[in-house]
Amino acid sequence: MSDPATYRPATGTIPVEPGVYKFRDPHGRVIYVGKAKSLRSRLNSYFADIASLHPRTRQMVTTAASVEWTVVTTEVEALQLEYNWIKEFDPRFNVRYRDDKSYPMLAVTMNEEYPRLFVYRGPRRKGVRYFGPYAHAWAIRETLDLLLRVFPARTCSTGVLKRHKQIGRPCLLGYIDKCSAPCIDRVTADEHRRIVEDFCDFLSGKTDKLVRQLEKKMQDASENLDFETAARLRDDVGALKRALEKQAVVLGDGTDADLVAFATDPLEAAVQVFHVRGGRVRGQRGWVVEKAGEVVETRRDDQSDLPALVEQFLTQFYGQEAALSSQTPGNEDGSSNAVPKEVLVPVLPANADEVQLWLSTLRGSNVQLRVPQRGDKKALAETVERNAKEALQQHKLKRAGDFTSRSAALQGIQEALDLDSAPLRIECIDISHVQGTDVVASLVVFEDGLPRKSDYRHYAIKEAAGDGHSDDVASIAEVTRRRFLRHSSDAGEADSGGDLSPEASLDPQTGRPRRFAYPPNLFVVDGGAPQVAAAAEVLDELGVTDVAVVGLAKRLEEVWVPGESDPVILPRTSESLYLLQRVRDEAHRFAITFHRSKRSRRMTASALDSVRGLGETRRTALVTHFGSVANLKQATITEITEVPGIGETTAKAVLDALGAGDPEAGQEVGLATSLPQVGNDDVEQVRGRPETTSTGQAFT
The missing domain is CATH 3.30.420 (Nucleotidyltransferase; domain 5)
Structure with a gap:
């Protein structure tokens, strides 16, 4: 906790013009951005008697270590600059208005060749139009089902679209006229996009025009005695009107x-x-x-x-x-x-x-x-x-216990480990491997007791000597060294004493904050005394003295501290232990996910990998052109040479590698050398519950 008087600007140095200001913590991270008509008046208010400040403001000014400002000419410029800085630095003490992920929306992927309509939850993405959010997902699906009759746009996933392109047949929606079937070229890309644009216009409020157009077409078809078309258009008009009935008119003057x-x-x-x-x-x-x-x-x-x-x-x-x-x-x-x-x-x-x-x-x-x-x-x-x-009111009922428990957990960890302050930033690493192969590690970050997924990291371990626990110990040491070397690289050192320069926490080219320019308050490793000792030894070697290191052992959930012969035992029902378990389990989940994806890519390596001179780009081109390795196996040399970059010699080598000339050859090609030796260690245990066999017995 710092004293605001130590970094208060000298009297008279703050300009009276409008501008935008930033407070930074001791590691150079921007923690608050604000603007003011008069910078001097506003900033002086932060350096008043601390007791008179609001608790949140008091926490902010005592967390900060410096303040800086930029003078602008107009308040409009100040608005724009303040928005840009909040978006860039994501300060923790600013009010944050983020997309509410609990509400479903109707998304239209305008950035694709054949735009897709689908129900979506999550943050908004570039190139996608959104309508909503709505209270219920079923309401969107019901409305979408009605409108697809009039606007038969694509609703299938990319994988389904590609598959039906290959087989040359539309899906069920294509047969019942609820999709214009661009997968079989029933409509062109431009025609399909016009359908989607009409759909967006309807949801944007341009409803009367579309209804009048359909009614006119219906009348024309009736006059031309095309009663089948007229009946279909009549049903389309009815569908649009039923969709409109679901949206009540609240302002009769058509206000936007x-x-x-x-x-x-x-x-x-x-x-x-x-x-x-x-x-x-x-x-x-x-x-x-x-x-x-x-x-x-x-x-x-x-x-x-x-x-x-x-x-x-x-x-x-x-x-x-x-x-x-x-x-x-x-x-x-x-x-x-x-x-x-x-x-x-x-x-x-x-x-x-x-x-x-x-x-x-x-x-x-x-x-x-x-x-x-x-x-x-x-x-x-x-x-x-x-x-x-x-x-x-609902938020208070839902979050009161959660907010209280997070505060209690951080306070409890501080007291149990005898830390100088509550660990507002906790980082945890975990190792995942199968008998020493495909060794990977994960690093997860929790701030204020909540996961900060933008700071998560994966590590591929290059070397792991020995076996058993020594693998984990060496891997933990390597990951710890790489993480804190990155910290030293990002933050920079002002002198040999290790004082950090706030300006060094910014990238000199982009001006954006480096994610690891500041250390965690608590560094957690998944393991017991050997793993903790390895991490602590690396920190001592690098001269990092302001980071507490602990290990959380799985079996008894013991907290191990470097240099201590006995672990710290937290109460089984305490919020502190629950938070440490969440951090450890999240690191384990993140490591397992990365390990499985890496192992899957290696185990499913195609026989094409053995073809001399066939790189990744041309392998991808071959599989994309034919749709699958099975289709490629049935192709002729002439058909294979139609793929750009593939000559006759390479085509022959591809067929030889796939065993196309011998029906019994190649069925197991690429698998014998890909599958690792599997043992009991391959069973990845679920936390707190042993895996069971089909007979109900636990693996030992």
Whole structure:
């Protein structure tokens, strides 16, 4: 814990102009980004009496070790720079509005040759259009089933599409006219894309135009006595109208708007957004976030922080939406259809004019930012607010125990291991192998008791001497050395004493923070005393003295500390032991997953690997051209030479390797040399439960 007075800028050195500022911790990591009309006024408020600061602000300023700022000319520039820095550095003390992964969405992969429609949960990706989120996945599937009758677009996976291309027959949906079957060229890629674009237009609110077009075609077919076509179009119109009935009209004037509402308490805020397009609610999204930094700086009244919350939300949410929208195919002008014509908020931010101008720049046309005062929009805004209050209440019921338990776990680990501070960053390594072959390792990272998967790492162990425990010990030593050498490389040393330079934690070319420019508070290895001793010896050798090392043994869940003859025994029901188990098991899962994929690639190596002069690129081209090794085996030399880069000599070598000339040869080619020696150690135990044979007996 640092004293803010030690890094407070000298009096009069902070400019009074608007700008954006960053607080960094002792390792150079950016922990908070903010902006201000007057940098001097805002930054001085952080260096007031610590007792007068809000607990979250107090934690931030005592965690930081330096502050820096950038002066800008306008507040619009400050908005943009603040958004860019929050996106780049992901500061832990900033409010984070991340996609709620619990709600399903309808995704359209516009970045593929044949765009696909499917139900999706997860973070948004580039080149994909999303509609929703919706409350229930079944509602999306029901609507999609209705609309596929009118818009027969592809819904199958890439693997299914390729398979039906090879066999030359469509799937069931193609036979019942719920797919235009681009897999067998029933429609061209351009025709299929037009179908998908019409589908997107319908979900975007351009419904009346499409219904009128279908009704006109139906009338024309009826007048031409083509009653079969007219009947099909009649059913299509009925399907569209039934889909429209599922989306209630809430604003009769066909408004395109987003309605935003907040529910807050002194430490957290729930945000709800209703997306209204063409007067209909097209989707709903929600977040619950911890308030931090300037939002909770000196304010105690739950509602007084709303203007700052509104500003932060609009900046982060629409900045991210615009970035994804501008990268979607078909939107090369850079404008964003993710920003509506109106954004209705409970209160206006302090710099409402600048925020409105920034939103208009993102959209490419005028955007109105205002507070609804009366009528249908006011009533709908109250509905959104009720949803936000309900979300906050449910979050408190769900997360109270979890937040309390994480805090108790970190505090318990600190006390049990006699650490100077709670281990806010925990890293754990695990080794996976089969009798010393395909040795791999994993490193997982937990911050504030939660996994930080972006920092996970895999390691392929190059050498492992000996057998048994010595393999694990040597592998753990190698991984520990590689991890902390990377730390030294990323962070740099200011002098021989090992003081870290904050500027060195940034990549000199990209300016982005290096992920391992700062060490963990606690380094956990999967194992007992030998493994812990190996890791501790490496840290001593590298001169790393500020990282605690422990090992968690599987059998009795003992915590081993370097140099101690007896382990630390944590209570079996303690939150501290549960957190260490979660970290260890996550490292084991991550290592096993990588090991299986590596072993699978080696065991399924094709006989094509033995063909002299046939590299990976041409092997891939051969299998892609023929669809499978079995099809390649049945091909002739002439057919094989049609593949670019394959000559007659190579084609003959391929057929010889596959044993195509001898029906009994080659059936086991490539397997005898690929399968490893298998023993009892190959059985990968499930934590806390032995594997059983078909007779119910446990392996020993």
